[in-house]
Amino acid sequence: MLLKLSIYTGLVGAFLLFCGDMILYYNKDTIKSDDWLSPLIDNMVKESRIRLYIGSLIGPLAAFLYSIGFYHIVLITKPEHSLLAWISFLINCLAIIYGGTYHSYFANLGLIFRHGSKACSDETLNFLNIQKNIAFGLQGLGFFTMALLIVMSFTILARWMLIFTPLCLIMLMPLINKLPSKAHIILHGGWTNIISIIYYIALIIAIF
Numbered sequence: 001m002l003l004k005l006s007i008y009t010g011l012v013g014a015f016l017l018f019c020g021d022m023i024l025y026y027n028k029d030t031i032k033s034d035d036w037l038s039p040l041i042d043n044m045v046k047e048s049r050i051r052l053y054i055g056s057l058i059g060p061l062a063a064f065l066y067s068i069g070f071y072h073i074v075l076i077t078k079p080e081h082s083l084l085a086w087i088s089f090l091i092n093c094l095a096i097i098y099g100g101t102y103h104s105y106f107a108n109l110g111l112i113f114r115h116g117s118k119a120c121s122d123e124t125l126n127f128l129n130i131q132k133n134i135a136f137g138l139q140g141l142g143f144f145t146m147a148l149l150i151v152m153s154f155t156i157l158a159r160w161m162l163i164f165t166p167l168c169l170i171m172l173m174p175l176i177n178k179l180p181s182k183a184h185i186i187l188h189g190g191w192t193n194i195i196s197i198i199y200y201i202a203l204i205i206a207i208f
Contacts, residue, residue, distance in 0.1 A: 003075045007203050010069015013062045014196035017103065020058030021190045023051060024106050032181040036188065044110025056107035063100030066196075067093045072203065073146060081154035088145035095138035099192075102131040139192070143167040157206060164202035169195035 025040040025047075033039050044052060070092040077085035105128055112124050147167040149155050162168060176187045187194065 003072055004208065006069055006072040006075060007200055007207075009065050010072065011197060011200040011204075013065030013067075013069050014193045014200060016058055016065060017062035017100070018190040018193035018197070020055050020062060020103060021193065022186070023055035023058070024103075024110075025055075025189065026185060028182060028185075030181055030185045032184050039185070040106075040189070041109050041113055044106070045114045047110055049111065052107040052110045056104045059100040059102075059104035062103075063096045066096040066100075069200065070096070073149065076155045076157060076207070077149055078154055078156070081149065081152075084145065084149060084154065088142060088149060091138060091145060092142035095135060095142045098131065098135040098138060102128070102135045105131060140167075143170065157203075161202065161206055164199050166192075166195045166199055169198060 025043045027043040027046075030039050030043060070089050073089045073092070074082065074085045108124050109128070113121050143166045147162055147165045150157050150162050150165060151159055153159060170192070173188075173191060176184070176191055179187060
């Protein structure tokens, strides 16, 4: 029961954060660019403040739900490997806390850039990049430990589940980047959450 609750909560968290991404910057008329961030900023500058507020405030709530979801790592791991499972769980929690902060900070791009102050905009981008590097660095480490537990048969899952782990699915990003604009804005922007949704659905099928 606890395992099912954890997995379903993580699934809701992943879906919620994906929705938060789309609320923040989705626009069907977005033009694909080599600089992935500029079109998003252009979209957010044109959006209503209330949409930015809502999209931003989803971040902490989704991160909380994600963290509950990550507890499944401990629950599916065999007792003799519980230390690695706890390490993986804590790294992933820390990663999504920074990730939720990074997500929420995106609202500042739409709010600050609309006022045309280059110095302020540059400072905002610099801090965003710091947040991104920390969040994605921890995320990569967390994804690796999850995959390691599965491939080493330290969990109750079969090894074939490795292909549905976020570590493997994130490698499809180069293919996502080749998609046309309308699909690119959805899949590229929300890919880290989409891969979590896929992973949790695969867990539900494999375990229950």
